[in-house]
Amino acid sequence: MIKALDLHYLKHFYLYAQKYKKTALLGLMMMPLSIACNLLFPWLVIQVIDTKLMAGQQDGLYTLIFWMIIVLIVNYLADAFYSYFLRKTGQLTVFDMRSALFKRILQLPRSYFDKTPTGVTLSRLTSDLEAIGESFVQGVLSLVKDSINTVAVLLFMFYINWQLTLVVLVVFPPILFLTRFVRNKLRAQYYITRYSLAKGTGFLQECLLGVKTVQLYGAEQEVEDQYREHTTDFLRAQLKTNKYDATLYSLITGITSITIGLIIWYGADRIILGTLSLGVLIAFINTLEKIFIPLRDFTSQIASIQRSFAAFEHIEELFVEPLEEEGRSLLVPDEIKDCLSTFETLQFINVTFRYNEQGPYVLRDVSFTLYKGQQLAMVGKTGSGKSTILRLMNKVYLDYEGSILLNGIELSRIPKESMLHLFSLMQQDAFLFEENVHFNISLGDNNVSDNVVLDAAQYVYAHDFIMELPHQYEFQLTNSGGNLSAGQTQLISFARAIAQGGQVMMLDEATSSVDSITEESIQKAIGRLFNDKTVIAIAHRLSTIRHSDQILVMSRGEIVERGNHQTLLALDGVYAGLLQDSTDIEDDTLATACSR
Secondary structure (H helix, E strand, O other), X not given: OOOHXXXXXXXXXXXXXXXXXXXXXXXXXHHHXXXXXXXXXXXXXXXXXXXXXXXXXXXXXXXXXXXXXXXXHHHHHHHHHHHHHHHHHHXXXXXXXXXXXXXXXXXXXXXXXXXXXXXXXXXXXXXXXXXXXXXXXHHHHHHHHHHHHHHHHHHHHHHHOHHHHHHHHOOHHHHHHHHHHHHXXXXXXXXXXXXXXXXXXXXXXXXXXXXXXXXXXXXXXXXXXXXHHHHHHHHHHHHXXXXXXXXXHHHHHHHHHHHHHHHHHHHHHHHHHOOOOHHHHHHHHHHHHHHHHHHHXXXXXXXXXXXXXXXXXXXXXXXXXOOOOOOOOOOOHHHHOOOOXXXXXXXXXXXXXXXXXXXXXOEXXXXXXXXXXXXXXXXXXXXXXXXXXXXXXXXXXXXXXEEEEEOOEEHHHOOHHXXXXXXXXXXXXXXXXXXXXXXXXXXXXXOOOHHHHHHHHHHOOXXXXXXXXXXXXXXXXXXXXXXXXXXXXXXXXXXXXXXXXXXXXXXEOOOOOOOHHHHHHHHXXXXXXXXXXXXXXXXXXXXXXXXXXEEEEEEOOEEEEEEOHHHHHHHOOHHHHHHHHHHHHHHHHHHHHHHO
16 A cells, blocks of 8 residues: 555655654653553443443443443543644654755755746645645544554444454455545556646745736736646646545445444344354444544545645655765865965856757857956846856855866865855845844844944945934835835845955846946945955946956857957957947937937
8 A cells, every 4th residue: 555655755744853753752751541442341341331321230330331431521532632643743743844844945956946936845835735734644643543443342332243243344445445446546546646737836835926017918818828727737636636535435334334234234133143242243333433433534534644644745856966075085174174265366267058958059169367456347138048057156056167266276175165155146136024224234144243233334335325214224024125215225145245345246247137327326335345355346337347357249159359448348259349339328328218
């Protein structure tokens, strides 16, 4: 009934559950008491009917009835404690799994997030874990207890009348065949269900993030149709699951009724012949509930377990997903600590890169050197490879050809935590948390003091507008800074990069998509950076990088020109053309603004 892969999932669950052995033992200690009560009650029924009622003896009758009541109460209490403690164990285990899974997600390489929709990952962390917390814990606990209880009751039934017990056992083979058949069907459908739900959740998450774009272009109907397709796939799988579940449930219920009829037919004949007592027959019929109700519930338990195993399969995909630097030969952090205490040089030597083995090359034979205190700029049309170079510097991708040396050490061999203090990145897409301004600059890092936050905001000229906000640095942001202007969110993101204290500042289109006033503030801040720090800048406005020590002109993943501003102008090549295009755009923008 249980596959090798299922055992793997059970072992995985046990690794987290073993921490709560004591809580689980408190529940398991109730199981023998519950089973004993299940056996003692029908024995008391036989005693009441055969030795008291049938014999017409009232003496001791009420004592037996009293003990029957006590047995029932103890049975209910034992079942309650069993369920409480083991469910508590299960929920605590799932809590630890959720924490471990979230920690692992944070350690996955950024390339994973490039290829995996956010909604799919979110589904793993929420609905799949909930399925394990509810379906797996509840199903396994009930299945284990009911299985042991069924065996004990069958042995007891053999003890009081083996002939009637054989009548009961006649129906077991078809029940086992049905459950095995339906189990495989359920497993397949539950996997489809979980997969469809994850896709639907991912699409929904994307729609909610891009709802303004959808409304702007009037694409509501198209998006609704796509979402309906995802939910239809989920509905089909869910309906098939319900069909198999309901079919098995009704079949076992029917078999139960037939078995009770057979026992009454067989037992009535034996009572007339005097070879069977009425008490035994009634006790048998009463005890059948202890067998067939678990067997009937066995179908729903199997369904719950299959649902959780399907969820386990999805979650396991995250647990086996290679971490950012997993399996790579890395240097010991303590051995290179002194070498990387301060930034000295960064060298690209014949670096070639593509995002996957089948994809086109996005960098070809790129070589350059950046020294401490220099300013390096990269220009070129969209798709020329500029941002890819920054991604390689930040170890977003590691499978490059050639060599990248940081202070003379191969970048791919440097543990990421050993170089975090060297680089700060200012991206064009500013993401802000739904926290206050102070948190968004410090990122909750206790090492970033209030003075550092204040200095960073002043450095990028964000302090003045922050002081005008209600509650100032305690002002609560919503929807990734939706209650601020685009320029203000960019300035806070810029202040965050400064507050992190990197020795090398990376600017990725830092002035794109901002208003003219904000751009002026950012340009002034960039001017400061160019005087104070080592800078690597990507800019679509070439006025930003005129004073760079070195400008790399990129085209189709290659460096086609290099030099400072004056040298490149003298070449009258690609850079000069880009500068002319940039000047024309700025002139057109100015003329349009003046004509209004």
